[in-house]
Amino acid sequence: MATLWAADSDNNGAERLTIAVARPEDQIEPSRCALGVSEGPCRCWRAPFQVSDHGTLGQLILCRRNPNAPGADDLTFVEMIGQLLAIEVEQHERTRQLAYQAHHDTLTGLPNRLLFEDRLRQALEAARRSKSIVAVLFIDLDRFKQINDTLGHGVGDALLVQLARRFEGCVRTTDTLARHGGDEFMLVLAHVTGHQQVTRVAGRLHDMLRMPFLIDGRELFVSASIGASLFPADGEDAETLQRNADAAMYWAKSTLRNSFQFFNATVNRAALERLQLETHLRRAVERGELFVYYQPKVDRHGHLAGAEALLRWCHPQLGLIPPVRFIPLAEELGLIVPIGEWCLTEICRQTREWQRRGFPPLKIAANVSALQFAQPNFIPMVHQILVQSGLDPRWIELELTESMLMGDVDAVIRHLSELRALNLTLAIDDFGTGFSSLAYLQRLPISVLKIDRSFVMRIGKTGDESERGIVSAIVTLGHHLHMDLVAEGVETPAQHAFLQTSGCDLFQGYLFSEPLPPTLFEHLMRGGTVPSPLWRM
Ligand code: C2E
Ligand code: CA
Ligand code: CA
Numbered sequence: 001m002a003t004l005w006a007a008d009s010d011n012n013g014a015e016r017l018t019i020a021v022a023r024p025e026d027q028i029e030p031s032r033c034a035l036g037v038s039e040g041p042c043r044c045w046r047a048p049f050q051v052s053d054h055g056t057l058g059q060l061i062l063c064r065r066n067p068n069a070p071g072a073d074d075l076t077f078v079e080m081i082g083q084l085l086a087i088e089v090e091q092h093e094r095t096r097q098l099a100y101q102a103h104h105d106t107l108t109g110l111p112n113r114l115l116f117e118d119r120l121r122q123a124l125e126a127a128r129r130s131k132s133i134v135a136v137l138f139i140d141l142d143r144f145k146q147i148n149d150t151l152g153h154g155v156g157d158a159l160l161v162q163l164a165r166r167f168e169g170c171v172r173t174t175d176t177l178a179r180h181g182g183d184e185f186m187l188v189l190a191h192v193t194g195h196q197q198v199t200r201v202a203g204r205l206h207d208m209l210r211m212p213f214l215i216d217g218r219e220l221f222v223s224a225s226i227g228a229s230l231f232p233a234d235g236e237d238a239e240t241l242q243r244n245a246d247a248a249m250y251w252a253k254s255t256l257r258n259s260f261q262f263f264n265a266t267v268n269r270a271a272l273e274r275l276q277l278e279t280h281l282r283r284a285v286e287r288g289e290l291f292v293y294y295q296p297k298v299d300r301h302g303h304l305a306g307a308e309a310l311l312r313w314c315h316p317q318l319g320l321i322p323p324v325r326f327i328p329l330a331e332e333l334g335l336i337v338p339i340g341e342w343c344l345t346e347i348c349r350q351t352r353e354w355q356r357r358g359f360p361p362l363k364i365a366a367n368v369s370a371l372q373f374a375q376p377n378f379i380p381m382v383h384q385i386l387v388q389s390g391l392d393p394r395w396i397e398l399e400l401t402e403s404m405l406m407g408d409v410d411a412v413i414r415h416l417s418e419l420r421a422l423n424l425t426l427a428i429d430d431f432g433t434g435f436s437s438l439a440y441l442q443r444l445p446i447s448v449l450k451i452d453r454s455f456v457m458r459i460g461k462t463g464d465e466s467e468r469g470i471v472s473a474i475v476t477l478g479h480h481l482h483m484d485l486v487a488e489g490v491e492t493p494a495q496h497a498f499l500q501t502s503g504c505d506l507f508q509g510y511l512f513s514e515p516l517p518p519t520l521f522e523h524l525m526r527g528g529t530v531p532s533p534l535w536r537m
Helices: 072-103 113-130 144-151 153-168 195-207 238-255 265-284 323-332 336-356 378-389 409-420 438-442 453-458 465-480 493-502 518-525
Strands: 002-007 017-022 043-051 055-064 133-141 176-181 184-192 213-215 218-220 224-231 260-262 290-298 304-315 319-321 363-367 396-401 425-431 448-451 484-488 506-508
Touching: 017 072, 043 072, 055 072, 072 113, 113 133, 113 176, 113 184, 113 238, 133 195, 133 238, 144 153, 144 218, 153 176, 153 184, 153 213, 153 218, 184 195, 195 224, 195 260, 224 238, 238 260, 238 265, 265 304, 265 323, 290 336, 290 518, 304 323, 304 336, 304 506, 304 518, 323 336, 336 363, 336 378, 336 396, 336 518, 363 425, 378 409, 409 425, 448 453, 448 465, 453 465, 453 484, 465 484, 465 493
Parallel strands: 224 260, 304 363, 363 396, 396 425, 425 448, 448 484, 484 506
Antiparallel strands: 002 017, 017 055, 043 055, 133 184, 133 224, 176 184, 213 218, 290 304, 290 506, 304 319
16 A cells, blocks of 8 residues: 555644545555554545556545545545546556557467567577577477468467467476567577587477467477577577577588578578579579570470479579579578569560471470569469560460468369469479369369379389389379379380370470470471480589
């Protein structure tokens, strides 16, 4: 209970009036109240004070030596104090809430990036004084996007909340676990004894993921890649330490999912290379360093029947950079959207040019990345490119992957139907690696299945019965659904023979030709043979 106000209305204190504030549950006994009233009889009154949406916050205690009841003036006065108090409390509460929101993640309630960085700086200052070690851990969930995309954001959010509670359970109160955004978490460990202790903490975090998460009656498993950097060895300041923990996490993820990695010289070199590649990639389109190569597809009679367009990057200093090195990076940076747009434009332009020059028309397949496909303006963009090129859309095939077709079935069907209405062909690339069911495929306007190279690769090797079985099943299934079957990665006559017998319609692979630059592809279209593997990369 705190005295707010006390005043004597006469000189000798006989009329002393005291006002105090108490908690709602406080019981005030008039005889023991003695709010500044030292002796003689006194009377107390209580008046609750309220804040609009918080109910009764406390009570005002009015105490007076004079045993008479308070007059109307006294009561008005108390009421006014009550109102002022309510305003003050409300203001205080709002400020507190704003401060909390500014420093915490609304979904998980964990500290956010801002508070994390603040705590990290404090930990570093303390460590500089005490010459101790601080560890920064960067935790990133593997394939979380897939959960979000296929099961919806509600499930993804529920998973993040459960995960935050589990992670919280395995750190000390002196450590700070924060949500860095999306599916990334950060952890700062103060007063660390060395690498071993950090490895143990990372192990505990991984252990937390062994048990499934139960969400909407569904059991879900996630794994996480973790990277760590230590102060002072891996960085002197918060920014460097976070960047290096991130680089270590990235390395962990790219080598083996669900693993842990400390920052070191190798990680550093890889991060620098990646950064360099990133800078160059951003300028690759405008500098005209990207090219499209064409890999022929042949039919059952060995005739040229089409081609797949494949991107190539030729950097003046770094040389030829294969798609496996730059396409995942371009996807991660969102650069695949402008790159994909450029690529489709170039493919349509080239195909149209070949037709204008009198080459027999061929269907050319373009690869579409998941990110491109997910852009709200993807279909209008494709439409516009087709119109501007003046090419008949039936000469373009778009290769999609199974993972793009997961999620809301009706939405996928609508999307594909709109795309199909542009009069181009839709194919599923790398078929057999995803989870498409027969019933599902039947509902999609897909006309081509490309059997994944991993099945074709094993044909002709000892113990290839299951691959042969899978290929035959895919061909039967595809034909049943009136689709054309393309076998890719055909390298040997034995593979070709088996695929022929199975009933595949088209064949693509090094056995026939590598992807070729347009001039060499023209040579092939003229009926020429393909030169030796000059162009492999
Ligand atoms: P993909 O779509 O599965 O393309 C087939 C890959 O297999 C190509 O690799 C091709 O050169 C290679 N290949 C063809 N025949 C054989 C063979 O007989 N043996 C072996 N070992 N490999 C063969 P590439 O050109 O390196 O492309 C790799 C991946 O990069 C592609 O896989 C595709 O996912 C992606 N990619 C290429 N170009 C583009 C593009 O323009 N846009 C997008 N989004 N992705 C592209
Ligand atoms: Ca492809
Ligand atoms: Ca493929």
